[in-house]
Amino acid sequence: MGLPKSDKNQNSIKNVAIIMDGNGRWAKSNKLKITQGHEKGVGVVKDIVEECVTQNINTLTIYAFSSENWSRPKNEIDGIKALIVKAISDQVPELIDQRVKLNFFGNIEDFGSKIIDKINKAQNDTSLSNPSLELNVALGYGGRNDIVNTTKLLAKKVHNKEINIKDINEDIFSQLSLVPVDNIDLVIRTGGDKRLSNFLLFQIAYAEIMFIEKLWPDFTKEDFISCLESFKNVERRFGKRI
DSSP, X not given: OOSOOOOOOTXXXXXXXXXXXXXXXXXXXXXXXXXXXXXXXXXXXXXXXXXXXXXXXXXXXXXXXXXXXXXXXXXXXXXXXXXXXXXXXXXXXXXXXXXXXXXXXXXXXXXXXXXXXXXXXXXXXXXXXXXXXXXXXXXXEOHHHHHHHHHHHHHHHHHTTXXXXXXXXXXXXXXXXXXXXXXXXXXXXXXXOOOOTTOSTTTTTTOEEEEOSSOGGGOOHHHHHHHHHHHHTXXXXXXXXX
């Protein structure tokens, strides 16, 4: 992986990540159940996936459920689990038609056998050698935990003499990480908060970051296109003087 190359071609955005914040607040402001906010948010994901295909984005990585989200009320977690099952069932046929490859990553085993079975089938059904888009969904994921676990894997490989410690580099680290994409070009966070919330800490080292005031259920294709257009106007130096 290493440091991304500086590129004066301002249309070279390939890897986008989104922190989809604000479903709960949107639901409350509209006097709806929290789960209804999450349901509305799923519809927005569908729109953004379609636009990513149109814009020739290579990967879209979304923060669906963080490792910290387990501290939320049980009824909300149960609602999210049910929504995951429904969303996979409803959207996989359309993803197949769009040639979108679906990847899930994180501590997925914590979600139980029903969801694991759905995830495995969805990944198999959308497995393509040349997809129009790779949609990476973070479930039970935390950036710090991923870095710690990757470090443990590296230590084990060194201990077992599978690799030499002097050969450890960013590429090897990235290969062992749970995250299925190396470098993120653009991170979008909706909901008004200006923090990364433990998301893709290794992969976003040189990402452009855009904080959007709109809550996720109110985010539109037009908002997404506006973010992409803003990205095109950024001179990405990666520490170099151009």
